[in-house]
Amino acid sequence: MTSRSPETTARTSPEARAVARTQTLLEGRDGIGTVRRTTLPGGLRVVTETLPTVRSATFGIWAHVGSRDETPSLNGATHYLEHLLFKGTKKRSALDISAAIDAVGGEMNAFTAKEFTCYYARVLDNDLPLAIDVVCDMLTGSLIRQEDVDAERGVILEEIAMTEDDPGDCVHDLFAHTMLGDTPLGRPVLGTVDTINALTADRIRRFHKRHYDPTHLVVAAAGNVDHHQVVRQVRAAFEKAGALGSPGAEPVAPRAGRRAVRAAGKxxxxxxxxxxxxxxxxxxxxxxxxxxxxxxxxxxxxxxxxxxxxxxxxxxxxxxxxxxxxxxxxxxxxxxxxxxxxxxxxxxxxxxxxxxxxxxxxxxxxxxxxxxxxxxxxxxxxxxxxxxxxxxxxxxxxxxxxxxxxxxxxxxxxxxxxxxxxxxxxxxxxxxxxxxxxxxxxxxxxxxxxxxxxxxxxx
CATH class of the missing domain: 3.30.830.10 (Metalloenzyme, LuxS/M16 peptidase-like)
Incomplete structure (x- = not known):
């Protein structure tokens, strides 16, 4: 389970901390299944698994933020933000984002959970540079305009209504509330009608800035990929957006803690x-x-x-x-x-x-x-x-x-x-x-x- 075979060993000097660190985490067989991690100077991690026998690749960016990171008034903000990152960037409109992946027969989507969010695209291996550029652009260059917030509000309210119309789905939200109460883990990922109606572009932008810096992100790619090429392309995309972060910054640690769930007989x-x-x-x-x-x-x-x-x-x-x-x-x-x-x-x-x-x-x-x-x-x-x-x-x-x-x-x-x-x-x-x-x-x-x-x- 632990990391092995360091290819470059990090020293403790400030100069060393500004250098990307690469490790082989899992050794594959004949190059198949090798997992590598590179940590860039600003704390952004890039993890890849190589599978050269396929003709496809999936590229994703994971954010260390979920609905449990929301205050009661921000309930639903993480999921709302997930929607908004598809609505346009400084160099692409919403149509440009979807059309770029559609034009190469790829698939693109995202999901929000209670403890993380993920944005991803699956494409042919030759089109991986395009997927990297599009997804990185969404994460670093999204505009989050008030008009987009207002337009997407109706979509999210419809999604909430759709969930409420499906009792087989809705009962899982009810069970979380039964067990965890009115806590971040007990509240619904989608938010409520009241909290969604109250969210503004300014509040969502602040939420994005606080939770989407490089130390909170993990880039993952799997398939017929070359680790070092993926690292170069990701680094170039984040550098161009001015989003690589501060040299020497370290990634946030996995969540920890001990929370007792004491619900009994409810x-x-x-x-x-x-x-x-x-x-x-x-x-x-x-x-x-x-x-x-x-x-x-x-x-x-x-x-x-x-x-x-x-x-x-x-x-x-x-x-x-x-x-x-x-x-x-x-x-x-x-x-x-x-x-x-x-x-x-x-x-x-x-x-x-x-x-x-x-x-x-x-x-x-x-x-x-x-x-x-x-x-x-x-x-x-x-x-x-x-x-x-x-x-x-x-x-x-x-x-x-x-x-x-x-x-x-x-x-x-x-x-x-x-x-x-x-x-x-x-x-x-x-x-x-x-x-x-x-x-x-x-x-x-x-x-x-x-x-x-x-x-x-x-x-």
């Missing part, structure tokens, strides 16, 4: 006239840096990660009570969540929740048999490999790893960590996580008597 019900009731039964999980996360991933896979999982078999296959039922984990820098989701007819809510609660309690008390653990390890190992079989997934892995952990782990290393999980590891994490008193979030047309009974589930 119930939140949002009445909606829907055909189904959407429920999440869950409890505090593990932070993404917790070494027990590998055992939790195996446990999660066995419980609700596929068609052979316990919850799928018990709720859907044996009883036909739900079409969609699964478990999942969310890990943040300092805390985590574990949840079980199901969508079912309102009349079946209590039966579904009773089965799910009983299964969680059974596993918390007795763990899982070796057969189920072995199947889960195999499923998780296969999905890990299949999940990084394209350049976009590779870019996502190395960019997020650099930003969130400050180090890289090869697929072989990940498979080894998964394979090393023992029944005792799973039993211990099941007892700690699943043994907690759960909380419950529900969206649907439940009648008063049904709603009153929800507290029985978490008592």
């Amino acid at each position: 119930v939140e019900l949002l009445h909606r006239r829907t055909e189904q009731a959407h429920v999440i039964l869950g409890m505090p999980g593990l932070a993404r840096t917790d070494e027990r996360r590998w055992a939790l991933s195996v446990l999660n896979t066995a419980l609700g990660g596929g068609m052979s999982s316990r919850l799928f078999q018990e709720v859907r296959e044996k009883r036909g009570l739900a079409y969609s039922v699964y478990s999942y984990t969310s890990g943040f820098a300092d805390c985590g969540l574990f949840g079980v989701y199901a969508g079912c007819r309102p009349s079946q809510v209590h039966d579904v929740l009773k089965i799910c609660h009983e299964e969680l309690d059974r596993v918390a008390r007795g763990g899982l048999p070796e057969e189920e653990i072995g199947r889960a390890i195999g499923q998780l190992s296969g999905s890990t490999v299949l999940g990084v079989e394209d350049t976009g997934a590779l870019m996502h892995r190395i960019g997020k790893s650099e930003l969130c952990w400050g180090e890289q782990m090869s697929v072989d290393d990940m498979l080894a960590r998964i394979a090393a999980v023992t029944p005792d590891d799973v039993r211990e994490v099941a007892r700690e996580v699943l043994g907690q008193r759960p909380s419950l979030s529900v969206i649907g047309p439940l009648k008063d008597k049904q709603a009153d009974r929800l507290h029985e589930v978490v008592s």
Whole structure:
């Protein structure tokens, strides 16, 4: 997991700190899968993974800012800013940005999460210089004009409305609020109608300036790429924009801290006239840096990660009570969540929740048999490999790893960590996580008597 094979070793003098530092983080085989990192003098990091057997490349820039960095009045600003960086720069209009990538058959997009934001483009390898120029231009030269803020406001309000019209999506925001309350992690990434209507171009520009300096950014590229060429092109783009930062500045460290999620026995019900009731039964999980996360991933896979999982078999296959039922984990820098989701007819809510609660309690008390653990390890190992079989997934892995952990782990290393999980590891994490008193979030047309009974589930 740790960095290896330094190609240039940084000294402590001011002159040395103004020199780019390059390291080989992972050695590939025959040049395939080699991961390198260069830290530029202003703190900008460039990480690449070389895959010379493909004809494509994905280029992305990760920003160390997410919705958890917002104050209550700024809720939604990170996502709003993501939209605005596509609206035009000093040298490109919004149409120019999209047309440049469309003209070479590429794909361009972005996403905002609670702890980071990513902008990326996937193109043919020959068109990588264009993708670098366009994405870097967006990050360093965006105008963020008031007229663009006003125009995009309607788009974001429609996105909020679209999410609220999808209760299967909205219930995850409700669960975050149930577990984390009115905190930055508990508030929605998109913001609310009130906060979006109150945001101005000036406030968003200040937010951009504070969180998008080079020390907060990681550039990641994967595919048929040459590391040193990517570094030169990125450096030239940032230099031309006057955005390389101060010589000697160091990258911000990955988020750290220890936040306790103490929600237990809470119930939140949002009445909606829907055909189904959407429920999440869950409890505090593990932070993404917790070494027990590998055992939790195996446990999660066995419980609700596929068609052979316990919850799928018990709720859907044996009883036909739900079409969609699964478990999942969310890990943040300092805390985590574990949840079980199901969508079912309102009349079946209590039966579904009773089965799910009983299964969680059974596993918390007795763990899982070796057969189920072995199947889960195999499923998780296969999905890990299949999940990084394209350049976009590779870019996502190395960019997020650099930003969130400050180090890289090869697929072989990940498979080894998964394979090393023992029944005792799973039993211990099941007892700690699943043994907690759960909380419950529900969206649907439940009648008063049904709603009153929800507290029985978490008592």
